Amino acid sequence: xxxxxxxxxxxxxxxxxxxxxxxxxxxxxxxxxxxxxxxxxxxxxxxxxxxxxxxxxxxxxxxxxxxxxxxxxxxxxxxxxxxxxxxxxxxxxxxxxxxxxxxxxxxxxxxxxxxxxxxxxxxxxxxxxxxxxxxxxxxxxxxxxxxxxxxxxxxxxxxxxxxxxxxxxxxxxxxxxxxxxxxxxxxxxxxxxxxxxxxxxxxxxxxxxxxxxxxxxxxxxxxxxxxxxxxxxxxxxxxxxxxxxxxxxxxxxxxxxxxxxxxxxxxxxxxxxxxxxxxxxxxxxxxxxxxxxxxxxxx
Amino acid sequence: xxxxxxxxxxxxxxxxxxxxxxxxxxxxxxxxxxxxxxxxxxxxxxxxxxxxxxxxxxxxxxxxxxxxxxxxxxxxxxxxxxxxxxxxxxxxxxxxxxxxxxxxxxxxxxxxxxxxxxxxxxxxxxxxxxxxxxxxxxxxxxxxxxxxxxxxxxxxxxxxxxxxxxxxxxxxxxxxxxxxxxxxxxxxxxxxxxxxxxxxxxxxxxxxxxxxxxxxxxxxxxxxx
Numbered sequence: 253x254x255x256x257x258x259x260x261x262x263x264x265x266x267x268x269x270x271x272x273x274x275x276x277x278x279x280x281x282x283x284x285x286x287x288x289x290x291x292x293x294x295x296x297x298x299x300x301x302x303x304x305x306x307x308x309x310x311x312x313x314x315x316x317x318x319x320x321x322x323x324x325x326x327x328x329x330x331x332x333x334x335x336x337x338x339x340x341x342x343x344x345x346x347x348x349x350x351x352x353x354x355x356x357x358x359x360x361x362x363x364x365x366x367x368x369x370x371x372x373x374x375x376x377x378x379x380x381x382x383x384x385x386x387x388x389x390x391x392x393x394x395x396x397x398x399x400x401x402x403x404x405x406x407x408x409x410x411x412x413x414x415x416x417x418x419x420x421x422x423x424x425x426x427x428x429x430x431x432x433x434x435x436x437x438x439x440x441x442x443x444x445x446x447x448x449x450x451x452x453x454x455x456x457x458x459x460x461x462x463x464x465x466x467x468x469x470x471x472x473x474x475x476x477x478x479x480x481x482x483x484x485x486x487x488x489x490x491x492x493x494x495x496x497x498x499x500x501x502x503x504x505x506x507x508x509x510x511x512x513x514x515x516x517x518x519x520x521x522x523x524x525x526x527x528x529x530x531x532x533x534x535x536x537x538x539x540x541x542x543x544x545x546x547x548x549x550x551x
Numbered sequence: 552x553x554x555x556x557x558x559x560x561x562x563x564x565x566x567x568x569x570x571x572x573x574x575x576x577x578x579x580x581x582x583x584x585x586x587x588x589x590x591x592x593x594x595x596x597x598x599x600x601x602x603x604x605x606x607x608x609x610x611x612x613x614x615x616x617x618x619x620x621x622x623x624x625x626x627x628x629x630x631x632x633x634x635x636x637x638x639x640x641x642x643x644x645x646x647x648x649x650x651x652x653x654x655x656x657x658x659x660x661x662x663x664x665x666x667x668x669x670x671x672x673x674x675x676x677x678x679x680x681x682x683x684x685x686x687x688x689x690x691x692x693x694x695x696x697x698x699x700x701x702x703x704x705x706x707x708x709x710x711x712x713x714x715x716x717x718x719x720x721x722x723x724x725x726x727x728x729x730x731x732x733x734x735x736x737x738x739x740x741x742x743x744x745x746x747x748x749x750x751x752x753x754x755x756x757x758x759x760x761x762x763x764x765x766x767x768x769x770x771x772x773x774x775x776x
Contacts, residue, residue: 295691362663369643375594391589
């Protein structure tokens with residue numbers, strides 16, 4: 253039986269749930285909306301778990317995309333309230349069970365964490381044959397200025413997994429370079445080229461080419477997407493990279509520059525893949541369900 | 552130069568850095584990440600860093616002792632209140648990379664989930680330890696009822712391949728646990744009874760025992776036996 257955990261309004265989770273229903277595959281949906289279900293877990297000599305009437309020993313695979321309970325208005329505005337505390341405790345305990353259970357989990361939170369530090373993850377990216385843009389993290393305005401002079405066209409973005417819009421440095425930002433004194437800031441040489449999002453599902457790649465005039469196509473509003481076939485070698489690198497990070501399912505962000513060099517910016521450990529499914533396709537959803545149905549534990 | 556990465560509120564770590572200052576040893580606190588001078592060019596860890604407000608070359612570092620699980624918003628009193636959460640996440644991400652990229656000895660090396668090593672919960676430690684054949688205190692979690700951490704435990708401190716405190720079985724189990732977790736510094740708490748059972752874990756072992764401090768010094772200097 254496949255376990256789904258999150259909220260049904262989440263497009264990727266919703267897509268997987270609908271297709272599981274359509275295919276008649278056994279699954280159970282743990283809804284994060286209140287009330288938090290009764291549960292009992294055991295850790296130590298014997299790993300056990302029960303949520304309502306569900307014995308977790310029946311679970312063979314899990315697809316998990318939980319959100320913080322505080323982001324759900326049904327729990328109320330009081331972040332310190334008992335309902336949110338119970339929901340968070342349940343989430344932490346289920347997370348621990350998922351870390352330990354001998355099942356396929358897409359994806360375990362411990363491996364999702366590789367993306368909490370972009371440069372930390374970039375070391376693994378570099379080791380798998382992709383190029384990484386010249387990067388500087390600094391609290392020194394003079395060092396930042398020297399980097400900008402050396403590379404000319406430079407972007408800045410967050411170091412952590414906190415979502416930020418990738419921006420190119422303009423006149424305003426140059427005037428505010430002194431702000432870097434307050435917190436290490438990541439600068440990267442801008443790479444011209446074409447964006448690709450590669451969804452790695454097990455050992456399979458589903459690639460989408462993205463055309464956009466924006467520095468960050470996610471926010472540009474002009475993104476045009478097209479399914480493409482990547483060169484075999486690039487596919488092999490994507491699969492090896494995803495496996496090295498312990499991710500059965502991932503979203504690899506690539507850019508091919510005009511010289512043909514493949515850069516990798518990051519590997520998304522919980523990709524919102526729905527945005528990359530054309531209206532007439534459920535290719536990624538289908539591949540993910542096949543992975544969940546047949547997959548074995550990765551780790 | 553030995554670098555101690557710790558919170559300003561970690562009295563043991565700040566005391567240690569003071570005691571070793573002639574060696575020399577310096578302390579890097581979250582406040583230093585709001586100081587001019589850090590420059591880290593990927594894929595390296597340098598060229599420069601800041602400790603106690605002073606600029607240093609990364610090439611001077613011989614070893615690092617990590618005592619900080621993450622940068623917490625409450626560590627950043629000099630940062631505007633509304634920016635603290637974001638800054639704490641950014642600084643933690645920065646340190647995770649820096650500590651991984653340093654070419655010298657770093658104890659413990661960070662994992663993606665925690666700067667001190669694996670970010671396992673106590674339930675994870677207990678279950679993984681039980682799989683090694685170590686006696687553990689089972690815990691049960693039900694809605695609204697989380698197990699209280701045991702305070703009445705006997706601690707064993709692991710430093711590299713050595714363990715201090717407890718009996719021979721506890722020390723052997725503790726070293727096995729540290730190896731399994733791929734860490735060199737580990738505090739392992741056992742509840743005494745008919746049979747000692749693993750009941751508590753810390754990746755920031757106490758520095759009260761002079762033998763532990765001496766072993767730590769030897770580990771950092773690369774002279775541990």
